[in-house]
Amino acid sequence: MPSSTAAGSSALDEALRKRIGRAMGVPVARMDGVSGGCIAQAFHVRLQDGRSVFAKWRADAPPGLFVEEARGLREIAETPGAPKVPEPLYADETLLVLEYLPPGQLDREGWAALGRALAAMHQRTAPRFGFHADNYIGATPQPNPWTEDGITFFAEHRLRHQLRLARDRGLLDGPLVRDLEALIARLPELLPSGEAPALVHGDLWSGNVYAGHGGLGCLVDPAAHYGLRETDLAMTKMFGRLPDAFYRGYEEAWPLPPGAETRVDLLNLYHQLNHLNLFGSAYLGGVVTTVRSYT
Incomplete structure (x- = not known):
């Protein structure tokens, strides 16, 4: 997924870290901001159990924005032979947590x-x-x-x-x-x-x-x-x-x-x-x- 930069240590960042930790059932070890999103803030998140996830957050998200994105991802994922999409792990009105897909190259x-x-x-x-x-x-x-x-x-x-x-x-x-x-x-x-x-x-x-x-x-x-x-x-x-x-x-x-x-x-x-x-x-x-x- 897109390249990341270290996130700040503001109270907002700390609150978001805790939300993601609660959603995943594991505390957050590190959270790096990811550039490129114009609809929501995005983060590469490392959990204390060693897993990495990708999180999208928007405080004023329109109703259902992330819940319906997760629904669409599941529809694609359930389709035989379809392209790989990130698995939705958690979705609510302001937060979406996805499987992290490590980057590579296509020949x-x-x-x-x-x-x-x-x-x-x-x-x-x-x-x-x-x-x-x-x-x-x-x-x-x-x-x-x-x-x-x-x-x-x-x-x-x-x-x-x-x-x-x-x-x-x-x-x-x-x-x-x-x-x-x-x-x-x-x-x-x-x-x-x-x-x-x-x-x-x-x-x-x-x-x-x-x-x-x-x-x-x-x-x-x-x-x-x-x-x-x-x-x-x-x-x-x-x-x-x-x-x-x-x-x-x-x-x-x-x-x-x-x-x-x-x-x-x-x-x-x-x-x-x-x-x-x-x-x-x-x-x-x-x-x-x-x-x-x-x-």
């Missing part, structure tokens, strides 16, 4: 194996699209009501949900709202029909792909649900892309429908809108560019 075969494992995960299905509960994409609420049709699910509970949040916050003007609504109305002609619900990670940018010890490709920080499998592959290309061996491994295991590359930006519009809602107008240009490219 070409490791990336190909991760692609095949993601394809295996996507082959786990459900009667409908959605999930057992709503969860979060970053810190944004992500609704997951059970829905019969995947395109309807993506339209209503992904794009239109984010559109409404951005409109209500004054981040979208009237003409752009109309253009977005027009694009959403065209989704049945732009996305392949008949796709079965697939268990997806839901937030699969490169930062949530982790090289574990022994060359094992791992996934972290899911926003899991049963959705369109192409959404995971698309997001791996939103901030750069993963090595080609990863995509070859996936295609060898389960080829994507024709034209998948032309749908990448369309599917990533959900994440562009989410970044607009999370971080503000710096992400507006990407939304505008994507909308124009499909209208």
